[in-house]
Amino acid sequence: MTAYAGFHEVCSPKKGEYVFVSAASGAVDLLKNRFGFDDAFNYNEEHDLDATLKRPIQYFPEGIDIYFDNVGGKTLDAVLLNMRTHGRVAVCGMISQYNLDQPEGIKNMMHIMFKRIHVKGFSFYDYHHLYPKFLDTVLPYIKEGKIVYVEDIAEGLESGSAALVGLFKGRNIGKQVVAVAQE
Template sequence: MAEEVSNKQVLFRDFVTGFPKESDMVLSTGTIRLKVPEGSKAILVKNLYLSCDPYMRIRMAMTDFAIDFPPFIPGSPIIGLGVAKVLKSGHPDFKEDDLIWGKTGWEEFTIISEPKTLLKIKYTDVPLSYYTSILGMPGLTAYAGFYEVCTPKKGEYVFLSAASGAVGQLVGQFTKLMGCYVVGSAGSSEKVDLLKSKFGFDNAFNYKEEPDLNVALKRYFPEGIDIYFENVGGSMLDAVLLNMRHHGRIAVCGMISQYNLEKPEGVHNLLYLITKRIRMKGFEVVDHYPSYPQFLEVTRQYIKEGKIVYVEDTVEGLESAPAALIGLFTGRNVGKQPSHYYHKQTFKKRGCYYCKARIIESRQ
């Protein structure tokens, strides 16, 4: 008989309206048998790193986005992206001790019934947490959004909102490697300094200190914006539309300012899409998964050569995960917010900066 062990979990309490709270997620402990269903192609994994991402807020509500972002199930574990180790497998493509990244549960152990969506981790010469960030979904989002959606040209003028986040900091560095001029906005002086000193942005500003975003953008882009990488929405998008150049491109990656509003803000300057011949396109990273092998090789080489640096904001222990997720919407995190579980690991600064706010739960 398979061993039965305890399985700590973060359960989704119920659907959310307005701003989410830590109490919308419940820490619980159940049990699980360390086996997969007989005859199935499921795999059993031990979760090592779990990812906090803004899109998860959409899944906390009953919304019209159900096809691509199905709501979480009340009373069940939160589902997100993570890094895990295969313990048992009924699937021919996965074997014991394989390392994978993809959709998993916010729990110690998860049985994944459809592992075809998972990707094997090919390289382990970088921290495993990178597969929740720079070498995972946020990294591919930045790569595909910038190179494939924005179609940049050398010398263009690029603006990023939420620029210090998991995606924004990478887009900014890809922009510089492309030979473009880039300015980012962020919500604190610390983040603004990081954009300029660590990530090499040409300039950056704190949007909270700007009484008029239109005036601010004209100050940083007197000749206008060729590319806007959209992460915020609302009044920022409205101001950007006034400052776009003819035939500019806007890649809509996210609209984090709108996720907690019961009635989203209107955008009033859409007429400029016509008069300036602007191309505005929304995209989802799943549409660009075929680009992952190319992205992985290019980005890993940039990391090895020190051409890209990265910030991760980590906490440790499942009990810390709800606060980490809520922190995405209050501006507490800098960079990618992964949650790390089970084993202590010493990180070296391999050209990257790590926030040291780490709450440790060690399980050998």
């Protein structure tokens, strides 16, 4: 819900714009083969993220218009090099940075000024009031099969710690859920 509301509020996407979304690192096959994304990569397996972002030039021929960031760190740094003038960045998470003793610095901040990029961070609390509208919009699409979601379910409270650690290491695919009891 946070991602949906924040993306639309912060970025105001328009038809024809080029959007790059960073999220879970372990879902490349799922994104490309099941959900039909044009391309996907695991940022943990790429040695040169700038080159990786330039690789699918047919997807970003003039740069990235909108970047939805859930990763931060080196990925955000590389994306700033590849943003289009007047691009928008919505920062919803920084999963690559949460458990580091020393978070990575962003070296390409000057591109925010040179390219006049709008960067805005947001949190669940900013859009909680839109939850009913979100459900009204999304639930029909889920029922029609137009939106598909994936849950990675860990069984039992005793598996909660391992599920949490796996979340930060990119081991889960989809929304991580810990099932503590059957209905």
